[in-house]
Amino acid sequence: MKKENIKLHRSNNSIRNTIEIISIYIVVGVAWIFLSDSILGLFSFNNELIHIVQTVKGFFYVIISALLFYFIIKKRMDLYVSTIDDLNENLIKLEKTNNQLKELEDKLYQVAYYDELTGLYSKYFIMEEVATFITYHENDMLAIAYVSIDNFKEFNETKGYDIGDDLIKQVAQEIKQSIGKDNMIGRLSGGGFLVLFKNYNDKITFQTYIEDLGKHIKNTYQLGKEEFYISLSAGVTIYPDNGLNYKELLKCADIALSEAKSKGKNKIVFYSKELAEIKNRQVDIANQLYYGVQNEEFILYYQPIVSNVSLETKIVEALIRWNHPLRGLVPPLEFIDISEKTGHIVEMTWYVIKEAFIQNKKWQDQGYNLTISINLSAKILLYDKFISKLELLMDTYKIEARKFIFEITESVVIDNFDRAVLTLNKIKSLGFRIALDDFGIGYSSLTYLKSLPIDFLKIDRSFINEITNDKNTIPVLEFIINLAHKLNLVVISEGIENEDQLLMLKTLKSDYFQGYYFSKPIPPQEFTGSMINY
8 A cells, every 4th residue: 555545544544443432422412402401491490509509510511521632532542552562563573574584595506506515605606706707897707717636436335324424524624725816616516516617717827826726736635534536637618719608617617527537646737618619519429329329329349368388369359339321330439438428338238248259159160269358337246247247148049158268457446346356257157258457557457367257368459569669668578477377367468569578578478469560450250260370
């Protein structure tokens, strides 16, 4: 209701109440005059007595009027007092409600704009800060770094959420102190943080600054009674080059962070258009890979592994190829890593195992006594029903387990060592043999030599490539081969591409050789008698 209407309403009520009281007074006065005069007319009084009676009548009228007004005014005053009390009570309630609303508003602001665990700004605050900056500084440079604790999910699950929360708080404070007061940090979720750098107009200077910053942020944290080495990865994007709003910039930073993680973590990667194109192509491949698995668009190629003694092919490695209906043969480097991330590697590995079982039987019928080596990923090795399904395939295709080798890499077992060893022992109990692939590129490979139930050791091609360039490589190779033989392991040298490498490895007594010097991976129908004997 408008103020003018309220005032008019109050004025009308006041006039109405006044008229009501006056009317009551007039009615009572007139009634008293006529009633009292009529009563007095019934009696005969002399003039002196009449004067006395009239005086008494006047007093009675005054008393009656006073009583009447007393009750009228008291009633009105009681109503007024009651109304004032109600108003005061409602005012107190209103003030209390206002205080509660203010407290609630403060709490909502705190929840919306500050992270409860770390006290850092929330992603909503950062989002508004970016929008404000762009509005008032559209021609200035704004750099955004998406920083993430490497392997945080695994750390959280292994050490517990309380330790994980403590780590987040310590890392948050470390980054906050390292970036200085002029920059801003907020927490996104989990072990992810967003850092805004506003005071840089030169990209080269900023790049040098953030790389130096990454080197100075500490990597060891005291959590409970233990000290942990923690690495951080970061994806960096720059306004206005990479995006014109918060969503675009965050997307670019996320792409750069993903690249940093895929490159081995503990890295800082700057976003670029080329990087975005690679990611888009990977998304496209992942989408097509789904249909590739459904339609079994894969085929197997085999690469010979040649014996040192006879130079005959004794073993072949099964290598999957994607026979895309439009793109033709897609190289493994383009889809293997993506299949690991999407989980398609599980179905693909079962396809490889099944086809290898079938092909081994065909070669036996042709008189070729070949062993087939098959690569296993971490996902398939840790698959709950791996052993039972493997036994089913063995029974279905009537294979001889000794004719197959399962290859694993250090990265396959490093994250879940005990469970991986348990599965490998079950594989061994079925009669299969096991090879440790890419030996020499992991920092802890020697530990696995004595702990894993392996039969073969495959030396990584990076060592072979350096035979002719680095004289120090030869003693290392000799040490690895001798150590493997003392552990009763068969040694396979990968990546042999020329005769010098072959002669050196023959001298060092590597048991088997594999590489383009003998043959690139070929389809099974190309295997002939001449391919078997080199």
